[in-house]
Amino acid sequence: MFDIAGELHRWLTEGRAFAVATVVSVGGSAPRGPGAALAVDSEGTAIGSVSGGCVEGAVYELCGRALEDGLTRVERFGYSDEDAFAVGLTCGGVIDIMVTPVGAQAPVRQVLRTALSSVVQGGPTALARVVEGPADLLGGALLVRPDGTYEGGLGGLPELDRAVAGEAGALLDAGRTGTVALAADGSYCPGGLTLLVESSVPPPxxxxxxxxxxxxxxxxxxxxxxxxxxxxxxxxxxxxxxxxxxxxxxxxxxxxxxxxxxxxxxxxxxxxxxxxxxxxxxxxxxxxxxxxxxxxxxxxxxxxxxxxxxxxxxxxxxxxxxxxxxxxxxxxxxxxxxxxxxxxxxxxxxxxxxxxxxxxxxxxxxxxxxxxxxxxxx
Structure with missing residues (x-):
C-alpha cells in the first residue's frame, strides 16, 4: 500500500473509514507486483490500482463488503476462474489480494498512520501483515524500523511479534516487498503463518x-x-x-x-x-x-x-x-x-x-x- 501512502495518510488524518486491497502475490503475467494497492473509502472514492484495470471492479466491490462487515479477506483472481473474462486476469496471470477494512475505531489504524507518515517523509519502513493463518490474526499489522524496534502487534503474542520483526527487518534491509512463511513448528501458532511484508526505502x-x-x-x-x-x-x-x-x-x-x-x-x-x-x-x-x-x-x-x-x-x-x-x-x-x-x-x-x-x-x-x-x- 506504500504506492498510495500520501493519499492514505491524508485519509487517516481526515478520519475517513476505508478498506485497502493489497496485492499479496502474483503468478504468470500479472501487471502489478506485491504491495500494489487500491483503497475505497466509505463514500465510494477509490485510489490506486491492483491490476492495471483487469480486476478493479471486483476488488472495488470487495472493499465495499469489507467496510460493511469489518472482515479481512484474501481472494484469488486469475485465468482459472470460471468467470475469467468477467473479473479475471485475461492476460493469463493469477493474483492474490488481501482486503483489510480500516474503520474509525480499528486497532490497526494508528499503526498504519505511523507507517504511512514515515513513508511520506522518506524514512525506511517495513509493514508486516498476516495473509494466511488463524482468523484472529488477520488484519493485524506490525511496523518495523531499521533499528529493529517495532510498533503494533499480531494477536498479542510477544514472541510472535519478535519473530515477525526479525523477518520483516531482513526484507527491509534488502529493500524488498514479498511474502514470508513462518515455520509450522507450534512455537508461534499451529500450522504456521504467511506474512506480507511491504518495504519502503529511500529512492535509488x-x-x-x-x-x-x-x-x-x-x-x-x-x-x-x-x-x-x-x-x-x-x-x-x-x-x-x-x-x-x-x-x-x-x-x-x-x-x-x-x-x-x-x-x-x-x-x-x-x-x-x-x-x-x-x-x-x-x-x-x-x-x-x-x-x-x-x-x-x-x-x-x-x-x-x-x-x-x-x-x-x-x-x-x-x-x-x-x-x-x-x-x-x-x-x-x-x-x-x-x-x-x-x-x-x-x-x-x-x-x-x-x-x-x-x-x-x-x-x-x-x-x-x-x-x-x-x-x-x-
Whole structure:
C-alpha cells in the first residue's frame, strides 16, 4: 500500500473509514507486483490500482463488503476462474489480494498512520501483515524500523511479534516487498503463518556526470522513473539550477572526487556523459570499483576504445571493465537528447529487471521477468 501512502495518510488524518486491497502475490503475467494497492473509502472514492484495470471492479466491490462487515479477506483472481473474462486476469496471470477494512475505531489504524507518515517523509519502513493463518490474526499489522524496534502487534503474542520483526527487518534491509512463511513448528501458532511484508526505502540514486543538454533530458527521465537525481560537473557555468531545474542536487566538483565522497549503494545508477578523457578516466576508475547497480558512459565506439585503453593503462581489471556499459543506451536509433535519454533509461530498466532489450514481438519468453529488485515500491 506504500504506492498510495500520501493519499492514505491524508485519509487517516481526515478520519475517513476505508478498506485497502493489497496485492499479496502474483503468478504468470500479472501487471502489478506485491504491495500494489487500491483503497475505497466509505463514500465510494477509490485510489490506486491492483491490476492495471483487469480486476478493479471486483476488488472495488470487495472493499465495499469489507467496510460493511469489518472482515479481512484474501481472494484469488486469475485465468482459472470460471468467470475469467468477467473479473479475471485475461492476460493469463493469477493474483492474490488481501482486503483489510480500516474503520474509525480499528486497532490497526494508528499503526498504519505511523507507517504511512514515515513513508511520506522518506524514512525506511517495513509493514508486516498476516495473509494466511488463524482468523484472529488477520488484519493485524506490525511496523518495523531499521533499528529493529517495532510498533503494533499480531494477536498479542510477544514472541510472535519478535519473530515477525526479525523477518520483516531482513526484507527491509534488502529493500524488498514479498511474502514470508513462518515455520509450522507450534512455537508461534499451529500450522504456521504467511506474512506480507511491504518495504519502503529511500529512492535509488542516479548520478549524472556532465552538465550537457543530454543530461537535462536524462534528469527528467530519471525523475520519472523514481530516482533521486544528482548532476555533477566541474564547470560552474554549466552546472546550474537554471539548466537543471528538476534535479534533486547539483554539485560543482571534479566528478571522481565527488564520487569518492558521496554515498552509493547496490541500487545506485551512474551515468557518465562527459565523454572527455580528463573527466572520464579518473571517474570510471572510481566507479568501476564500487558495488553499484549500473555504470554507463556516453561516447562513440572510437571514444569507447580509447577509454578502455586508458583504463587498462590505469590498472582497471578486465573483470571491472566488463561492468562498463559503453556506449551507453540501447540501440533505438536515437538522435535527440530526449531520444538518447530514453535509450539510456531503457538500458537501465533492462539491467535492473533482467530484460534483453529485444522487441517483445520477437520473443516467446514471459513479459514480466521474475527478478528480485531492491528498488521496488518507491
Amino acid at each position: 540514486r542516479m548520478i549524472v556526470f556532465g552538465a550537457i543538454d543530454f543530461a537535462a533530458a536524462l534528469v527528467r527521465v530519471g525523475k520519472f522513473l523514481g530516482h533521486h537525481v544528482t548532476v555533477c560537473d566541474a564547470r560552474p557555468v554549466f552546472a546550474t539550477r537554471a539548466r537543471f531545474p528538476e534535479a534533486d542536487e547539483i554539485v560543482v566538483d571534479w566528478p571522481h572526487r565527488y564520487l569518492r565522497s558521496t554515498a552509493t549503494d547496490a541500487r545506485t545508477v551512474l551515468c557518465v556523459l562527459t565523454h572527455e578523457a580528463k573527466f572520464d578516466v579518473p571517474l570510471l576508475e572510481v566507479a568501476l570499483g564500487l558495488p553499484v547497480a549500473f555504470v554507463g558512459a556516453m561516447g562513440s565506439r572510437r571514444t569507447h576504445a580509447d577509454r578502455e585503453r586508458r583504463l587498462r593503462e590505469a590498472g582497471v581489471s578486465e573483470r571491472d571493465l566488463a561492468r562498463l556499459r559503453s556506449p551507453i543506451g540501447l540501440d533505438l536509433g536515437a538522435r535527440t537528447p530526449e531520444e538518447t535519454a530514453l535509450s539510456i533509461a531503457a538500458e537501465i530498466v533492462a539491467a535492473r529487471r533482467g530484460g534483453t532489450g529485444v522487441p517483445l514481438t520477437d520473443t516467446g519468453t514471459p513479459i514480466h521477468h521474475d527478478t528480485r529488485d531492491t528498488a521496488a515500491v518507491a
